[in-house]
Amino acid sequence: MIVDLINEFPTMEILKNELLNKYTHTAIGGPADWLVFPHSIEEVHKIVDFAHENELLLTVLGNSSNLLIKDGGIRGIVLMMTKLVGIRHDADSLTVLAGTLTIDTSEYAYQQGLTGFEWAAGIPGSIGGAVYMNAGAYNGETNDILASVDVITRNGKYKTYTKEEAKLNYRDSVMQHTHDVIIAASFQLQKGDKTIIRATMDDFNQRRRDKQPLELPSAGSTFKRPTGYYAGKLIMDAGLQGYRVGGAEVSKKHAGFVVNIDHATASDFLQVIKHVQAVVYEKDKVKLEPEVRIMGSD
Template sequence: MAIDLIQAFPAIKVLKDEPLKNYTHTKIGGPADWLVFPHSIEETKQIVDFARENGLALTVLGNSSNLLIKDGGLRGIVVMMTELTGLSVDGETVTALAGSLTIDTAEFAFVHGLTGLEWAAGIPGSIGGAVYMNAGAYGGETSDVLATVDVLSRDGEFKTYTLAEAQLAYRDSIMQHTHDVILAATFQLQVGDKVVIREQMDDFNARRAAKQPLELPSAGSTFKRPEGHFAGKLIMDAGLQGFRAGGAEVSRKHAGFVVNIDHATAQDFLDVIKHVQEVVAQKDHVLLEPEVRIMGED
């Protein structure tokens, strides 16, 4: 008998053969066999347990901002954590459920007069993604303020990692290797001057709007920062701004971004990434590694 998640989880939003391009910031991505939207930690555990017990592949996504899903989509169950939201404050700590937006969390900290998350004011991802990737911008990153992260192992065990145990490094964390499902994160902040906090957040957002191609679909910064270099400058100096494959193009506004300018496919994006890597490697002998997560089937 075929497995039917709609029947298995009548109280949870479940979509079958759902195009993931409807949810990604690139507007690209093939179908998910099953797309599931848990509202609570308990519902998330039920889904993780069901996948394990039925031998189904399980992929966990957040706001899908720094992500490229291939045109063949994803098999098994895709858990979309965007409905698992909630923010709370306790003294100088803020706790956010994994689906909470990074932008909303930074605003929440500001409202409560807490400093430390200003750099996150314009990052479009979710808290789960920020912790998973150790997201950062403008000299700050998640590891600067993370206190603990609550996770669910693929075996269905709840765990809490300290900052040291989470092993956050440049665009890396222990969760990328254990595949634990991030449920919530607590941040250690400090009391600050709300006027100063607001000014810094506004400044970062103005700089982002001026320099980044926010008006076009993209996966954010495409490449990791190579040691001793800036990816965008290497790409610009190689004359690659405006290079296009199909509907994907190296942004003319910021060379570190690949943008969807005309109904691009994932393969278009991958073709641009490969060409940029080859040209920069030949010209500067620098290997550009994708920062964007690439997943799915061709």
């Protein structure tokens, strides 16, 4: 079926054949057939319904911080949630729209004197992505504070998951299996001392600046943490820091990151990932599983 989304939805923000490398934290990614920026839940609903009724591929992206999009791009509709933003505060709870940055949400919680979101102070993703991946750092994670998740199912129904129904585990959630579109999440926090909250956030941010290659494009931690090990240490001990294919390199600052040092392609990144997996398995018999989400066409 040939469609023209701009004609179908003339009031929405829609781009055709838009390169996704403009939006990813790796600065990598081919074109989206249609890139849609919804500004409201109603707009999300209209696009989900349209994709379902017309049997079009629909891909949902947030801030694209833990993501590698292949050089061929993504077919169909890409729903970029970064303009679906907003936070509602009620006593000790926050309800946050999916495109809102985790950093902004952590800062908002601090301003309200609420504790529980400090671990997210420097995480560059969106709330939808944080719930979808159960993002976490410094002994905190999304599941610790999640109360509920609002979604639109792929057949256009509104649904709310309780914390238990959302089934957040290590870098996993039920939404990864149902493919529901996350539109908002609610979090239960606690009253805290703003001085302590600020100091904790500042400490976490300083640790990130000291240890992580934040000055270079990357998708964050490349590999999940293997049981009983740390991916970065395994890679470092295997002598792989500085290993490079094209413009992609295992970071010399933190071995757990693959960084874009010179106009890397997705193919460069994937070759580095494959080599690291092979060398670490040969040396330590540990299978490294990518934490970064890989999607799109070659």
